[in-house]
Every structure is written in C-alpha cells, then in structure tokens.
Amino acid sequence: MHQAKEVNHMAQNHIDMGVRRFGRVNWLGLYTLALREVLRFFNVWTQTLLAPMVTAGLFLVIFTIAVGTRRGDVLGVPFLTFIAPGVLMMTIIQNAFANTSSSLVISKVQGNIVDTLMPPLSATELVLGYMAGAVVRGVCIAVLLWLGLQVTIGIGLAHPVLALAYAVLGAALLGGLGIVAGVYANKFDQMAAITNFIVTPLAFLSGSFYSITALPKVLHDITLFNPIFYLIDGLRYSVIGISDQPVALSLSVSVVSVVAVAGLAWVLFKTGYRLKS
Secondary structure, eight states: OOHHHHHHHHHHHHHHHOOOOSSOOOOHHHHHHHHHHHHHHHTTTTIIIIIIHHHHHHHHHHHHHHGGGGGOBBBTBBBHHHHHHHHHHHHHHHHHHHHHHHHHHHHHHHHHHHHHHHHSHHHHHHHHHHHHHHHHHHHHHHHHHHHHHHHHOOOOOOHHHHHHHHHHHHHHHHHHHHHHHHHHHHHHOOOOOOOIIIHHHHHHHHSSSSGGGGGOHHHHHHHHHOHHHHHHHHHHHHHSSSSSSSSHHHHHHHHHHHHHHHHHHHHHHHHHHTTTT
C-alpha cells in the first residue's frame, strides 16, 4: 500500500514537471520577444524606417523622370498613381523580411541564439513573436509612406480597412519567410544570396511597376504563381480601387500563403533545424 502511494506520488511529480507553469500560452514571454523585435528596429529608426521611405521616394522620382507622362494611363489611372501601391507593398515586404531574417542571423553569428531558444517559449510563440516585430515594422512603414504619398501626389485610400489588412498580410508573409531564411542561413553571405536571388526577384517581378495584362501569356501565367503579386494587386485595389485579379482571390491566396509560411517556420523551430546543432 505504501509502495503504491509512493509510485502515485512520483507519477504526479512527473506530470507536474511536464506542465508549463505559464499555462497554455506564455503571454509574458511572447510579449517580451515581440517587444524585443520591435525595439530592435526602433533603436535604429533612421536605418529601418527613414531609409526605406527615401528609397521608395527615389523609385517614384526616377520613374517620373524617366517615363513621365509619355507612359500614358494604366488601367485607367496615371502611371505614377498605378505604381505607387506597388512601391508601397514592395517596401513593406522587403523590410518585414529584413526584420526577422537579420534578427536570427545576427543571433546565430554572435552565438546568442541560445538566449531565445532557452526560455520557455513554444515554437508557436517563437513564430508569433518574431512575426509581430515584422508586422509592426511593416505597418509603420506603410503608414509613413502612405502619408508621404498623400502629401506629394494626393493618393488616398479607396478601402482603408482592406489596405491595412493587406499591409499586415504582406508583412506577416515576408516576416515568416524571413524566419525560414534566417534559420537556414548561417552566414551573412548566405542571407544576401537568398535576398538577391529569391526575395528581390519575387518582389520586382510581381506587377509592382506594370499590369500583368501587358505580359505575354507565359509570363502572365508564371506571375499568377507568385504570392507577392496578389499582395500588390490587393493593396492596389485597396488604395486606388483597381486590380488585375478579383480582390477575393487575392485575399484568399494571401491568407493561405501566410498560414503556409508560418507553418513551415513553426516546423523549423519545433525540430530545431540548424538551430540546436
């Protein structure tokens, strides 16, 4: 009888040791990780917020000077008005990707990635924490850049709530992709290769500066497999009210893409791929 009680007591202790004292979600840990990621880019705001706005402005100035009014209207709107949402989304996604990927690669190179992996954070909480930083950075850039566009060329918002949704989805998608790239890359040159040969081509060849209706059929069909195209097309509809594809399709593809990339990032954190070895 005494031995049975001792066995039950040991089993109960084993169960208690396996139960997270923070509950189903470690809200404090998740908040701390997200806050760390936000403060990372706010501490160098001239590099992470001001510089992207300058770059986006240069894109618009260069296209205005090089093309000007000779380009004519695109889908019934002036060329500069047409490309502005594309430049806006391209800026959002590039900086969201940089936020998560640089955080992970720097931690791995400096050898302090263990400071993130050791706390009692689940794979889901790690994904959400890193993506939260990317989303905040992306939305901040979106708001600042849109204010600049409104002042300079008078672009408003045809559908404000939908525009915010696409900004969040774009930042979340590339933030998740940045996690995947950051986990895979062990050196800065590997990350540079991923950025230059994958992220940048996907961003530039996604209808940012043109309507895909002008493309040859082969390139048109290939573009339809690029999830970033749907982000740009959806944001363009949200800002100026025109698009190449139905907004419901763009929104659906964007949501599914975010879930898929976040799922892949979750698997990498769960298995510890290239993190715990």
